[in-house]
Amino acid sequence: MGALSIRNVVKEYGRGAQANRVIHGVSAEIADGEFIVIVGPSGCGKSTLLRMVAGLEEISGGEIAIGGRVVNDVEPADRDIAMVFQNYALYPHMSVYDNMAYGLKIAKLPRDEIDARVRKAAGVLELGQLLERKPRQLSGGQRQRVAMGRAIVRQPQVFLFDEPLSNLDAKLRAQTRIEIRKLHAELGVTSLFVTHDQVEAMTLAQRMIVMNRGVMEQIGSPKAVYARPETTFVAGFIGSPPMNLVTGRAEGARFELPGAVVALPAPAPRDGDLVLGARPEHLALTPGGWPMRVELVEMLGAERLVHGRIGETAITVRVDGTQSPPSAGQTVGLSIAPAHLHWFDAGSRRRIEA
């Protein structure tokens, strides 16, 4: 019922030769009830994509279908979607109740049906006590819940979330994240959630779409995206601190990088110019490993980040906070298990399977 198909969708501003293309043919098939997170840096087109699904932006090319019906030329109100905005977009002069009921009133639902839906949503979101308040009398978290309530009462086929947590403080954000997951488990409605925060993406998504410059770099479960990034962009974007990416020249088990040559634990998938990826958490300090000159050590409580250089390439290593750290200026050895090495083509920046 609530499946969402995005087929080769393109967005251009302007016409003809000067058209500025911001989304370059994105395709994704989203199953009914799935929770999909679109993540990417600002300006990557993730919000534009969401707004095209909502019907707030015109679709320049391709097709979007909701529940099997192509909605390219359907008004937002008739697409059977509901959207939660970043700044909530509550009607400031209406009470919480009226904010939630407004869309239903326009749809001319019977009064008792509206009342039942609003009260039920208010119950789920614990807004029962606040129904008569105006948005300005609510805290940020409460406003956010009202915005979700407004989406829930519509009983849509697809929920769209446009960075709904970015205006909340860190603690509330973590809490709301859990609430959204619970809500999704309870309602089982297909959801599309846009964020620039990879923690949100990793924790919420059943599958996530990583976007960069209007191109879908990868779609997959958070685990898969983390374990097997398809491109160097995904490798550098997902994971904190980001994966170390070292450009160099491989020859068997020898890897030549600017200013140094290291021995690989297993031979590279092929010889030539490659990018080697190694996550900071997979590197270990081992005497006799790759020689790294330590420049800075950051203490983060449970762990420490050791920043240094192999030759001219900057490398970050994550070590346990209890381990006694190396000091700046010292040279330490690094090692990594062969399974944790990622290889990418230096030209196309795409993954090469070992």
Added chain:
Amino acid sequence: MVERRPGLNLLAHLVLVLGVAIVAFPLYLTFVASTQTAEQIVQNRPMSLLPGDNLVESWRVALFGGTTNYGAATPPVAPMLWTSFVSAMVIAVGKIAISLLSAFAFVYFRFPGRSLCFWMVFVTLMLPVEVRIGPTYEVVSNLGMLNTYAGLTVPLIASATATFLFRQFFLTVPDELVEAARIDGAGPMRFFRDVLVPLSATSIAALFVIQFIYGWNQYLWPLLVTTDESRYPIVLGIKRMISGGDAYTEWNVVMATALLAMLPPAAVVLLMQRWFVKGLVDSEK
């Protein structure tokens, strides 16, 4: 001032009292004059500053007209008050309605010639009634609107100022609100009525006060388009009572009429002020 200095406090109060006195004294004088008889005003030089005993009589003659002690007939002011009230209301409400709608069109619709229209409205700021009074009179008289409410009000309704004010306000309304309304299925006019107008309540109240007083105080335009005494607004009526030269003027009646002319705008300010403050407190952009 954050400082606490009794000396400065005293000075501040002194200045305020002086200001109030400067504003209030002429009003008081008007009131006192309306409580005396015409002879008392003319004969006592300077005029007595204590209220006399002719209050009821002066105000009765002013409101309902009649002949005074000297047999001079004065026209009743009550119908003039009505004319002024209707004109001022029509002008204020009309200005607000048209400005709201045109600002709505400028901000939320993309139509050919939008910026041309906008600049034409802008240019009318340079053409107040006084400048275009000749051609406007010609048009109004050709349309047979002399001595009518339409003639009194319609030429004064178009307002570039109010259009700008609402335009600026609409520009501050977040786009997400428009989008949320679209997703909720509200069409443009529904959005206008359910969201924009309630949000503009404060500006509407403020504009109403300003435009009501503007309409009430019109003098030059009614002077031209009304020749029939039954269509005189009160501001014209006052002028007509003061006969020039050596002729006799019933100053007590004139003063009572002047006070009557001041009361409705004052009432509007006082009433709307409460509303205005409520609007400021209640609404949030």
